[in-house]
Amino acid sequence: MALLFENFESWRQYCKDKKLPLYKPVLEYEIEQKGRDEQTIQEGLLKAYQVMKEAVKTGLNSDMTSRSGMIDNGAKKVYNHPVTVLSREFTEVISSALAAKEVNSCMGRVVAAPTAGASGILPGVLTNLQSLHGLSDEKICEGLLVAAGIALIIERNASLAGAVGGCQAETGSAAAMGSGAIVYCLGGTVDQAFNAVAITIQCMLGLVCDPVAGLVEVPCVVRNASAAAIAFSSAQIAIADVNAVIPVDECIEAMGEIGQSMETRYKETALGGLAATLTGKGIAKKVLIQDIEILPDEDTE
Template sequence: MAVLFETFLEWKEYCDKKKVPLFQPVLDYEIREKERTQEEIEDALEKAYFVMRDAVKTGLNEDMTSRSGMIENGGKKVKKSPINVLSEEFKLLIARALAAKEVNSCMGRVVAAPTAGASGILPGVLVTLQEIHNIPDKKIHEALLISAGIALIMEKKSGIAGAVGGCQAETGTAAAMAAGAITFCLGGSIDIIFNAVAITTQCMLGLVCDPVAGLVEVPCVVRNASAAAIANSSSQIALANVSGVIPVDECVDAMGEVGQSMEDRYKETAMGGLAATPTGKAISKRVLISDIDIIDSSDE
């Protein structure tokens, strides 16, 4: 597949030269690479956003208990909590991000944005943003294109998989995508959008991937919620014209450098971090025995 842009600077310079909005070259890229019409791409965006909203709805209305027992309706519990740490809107943001990711952990349908392990971040952010600011679906679809463009560049420069660069590469990229989407929807310029991406990347830098029992459940689900909050805070900072100082391309390069130097036990191997704690090891042993019992019973 051809590369959209090598850098964020190249993306900005192209848009400035052609006098096109930030999402346009991504749309053109999709049309070219997928060999589809603009209408077909727009239809695919509509379907993707429908699945995101449906994941939020499912997670908040159906039983979300994973087979391991580690995930147990966290989204619903947060939504129903009588305590608002900041506001009702913030509580809903957290609940929705948890709920959408719990759907993935319970084998439901999600949009990998950019990965299934980070699939609660964009839904939680976009559904809440749209509700608060009454943003039309068309604008959300354009924001999704920009998010995709952000992910394409970050994939090339630093990687987007936990097995490659730790959780910083996975939830970090998703948070950066969400921050860019928020900032675009609220009228930020290209510079401000990319500053939001840079600030988000700085905030997520160094986060390890340490799934307990090798399952994308703990701490993955709660990290989706915290990443959604970071995306919002980064956008708020950027929209106030507070500079992240380090340019976005350099921030993403730094993420790649950190990912390369990270030890393998912190890259989705379940050999370090939370997975290596006494409780994490006990859960891993219990889940393994449970899986063996299921296999044995199926053979009878």
């Protein structure tokens, strides 16, 4: 099996023909690709999930101030604020996603799922899904395999990289991975899980990648929180059997087409969007000066 599947339809048909749960073909693919047994793969998944949980914990309990100053303990501020806009559970989803992404921005340890720029989304989604529904680590790991399968197909037919497809390719893909995993873990059907992916992609299409000062901080961190919220809303819609209308494979095609037609300045170059605003340019200049100041003096070496 050189590839997992070419598209979501072939994944769906394979599961139907073989009477397999959605995660199983991805596990088979991992075993074949890595040359490892199922237990070893499961141990790796558990380790990755533990890193995700630790990133959330670190972001909510340690100092998260980036050298640029753009990241300043936002996750803790949200988590501890007395006003809850919707519910305490919603606040925890948002703050968890912020926390894990802030750890990345402050050079901490994260799981790039699918990228470091989107590394707060799955932790924010899965840790809260687990606590809300009392799911086992094993079930969450099955969800991670489903998420991985989603990412592999998106990568094949569009992109996971902001430099190729804009932020829709990074946070959009991560949110789609999360929404599909949510539906799977809550006992949804294959069609519902893929419908959740389609709805998520529809919500994220066209999002540009415009990091201020070229740093994966602003607006990247807050987009991780928003994407986690979209993952949950899409899963809720899909598991209620609301039809996305446009099939998931066509949504991915649209993502790829938009990424190809997007101007270069909107694809991780820091030449457009928020990075090109007056304030964004000022921050970039300040960061550049800081970088120059910390370079070693050749005469003193």
